[in-house]
Amino acid sequence: MNNEGGLRTGEVAEQAGVNIQTLRYYERRGLIAEPARSPGGHRTYPADTVTLLAVIKAAQKLGFTLDEVAELLATGRRRHPTRDLQHRAAAKLTEVDQKIAHLHTIRQALTQLIAARCDSLTNCTCADCPMPFAGLAQPEGPTPQ
Amino acid sequence: MNNEGGLRTGEVAEQAGVNIQTLRYYERRGLIAEPARSPGGHRTYPADTVTLLAVIKAAQKLGFTLDEVAELLATGRRRHPTRDLQHRAAAKLTEVDQKIAHLHTIRQALTQLIAARCDSLTNCTCADCPMPFAGLAQPEGPTPQ
């Protein structure tokens, strides 16, 4: 095997822990550059593509979408550093805080439902049921035609 | 207009704040019973369908999927109350707690990235960069073929 000119698709995929289609998908999405090709048309990646894929994964874990990652990588390629990453990270932080708050609201409602021992969405028999619309009586079966 | 036999699709949709297609979608998914039909084939809903739709919305807001809501409604229709809702609510609570914990992890990483004044995913110039793989140097442009 001769890796001096670069890695083949399968090698990059294996080392980065992604699959081959994902590599091509990222290429289409502009996350990784179009690699050189062998005479027969096979892709030949520079070794740091593996690292780039790790960066992409890390950014995804921070909650950035692939579009956002693509833009962050694009601004990161400019000669002068920008505040783009800081801006986006701050915006993402706000987003995350909103999600956390939303989940806390849900959590509280679930806790109440459990504490009250609700036993039905529609015909709850618990005392002081916290569920809204607990009085609905659904018919036993579908309305026959 | 004669509503004594029930509501028409558009009336239910408007009162429940969903659209007509959603109504048919819920019918296909088994969330609402198949309604009676007019001689011409138009659906005629009982008035409490509006309430049922509100219950479905409430359950969705608690984080239940439509499949879960459908099953909860199904067990709710049985003669004897079951512990199904309690079980599902407890499981959902665990799920919500895991999501909250995950978001806190993300939040912490974002906060570190902001505090360190990171300026690039791939070429960060900040001191003691908390980003993993910050040493990656991406080429200026795509590898030319």
Next chain:
DNA sequence: CTTGACTCTGGACCTAAGTCCAGAGTTTAC
């Protein structure tokens, strides 16, 4: 130079919860 392993393309498919559409039929008010 054969053979097996690998890669190529582009399009279909997946989940979840809907939304939109065309073309046909129904209902209702006047």
Next chain:
DNA sequence: GTAAACTCTGGACTTAGGTCCAGAGTCAAG
């Protein structure tokens, strides 16, 4: 009885981030 408004069907489309496939072509070892 006509016209406007409504509803019917079922299939395609949406978002996000991939995954899978068939059929053809390429690469590398022996």
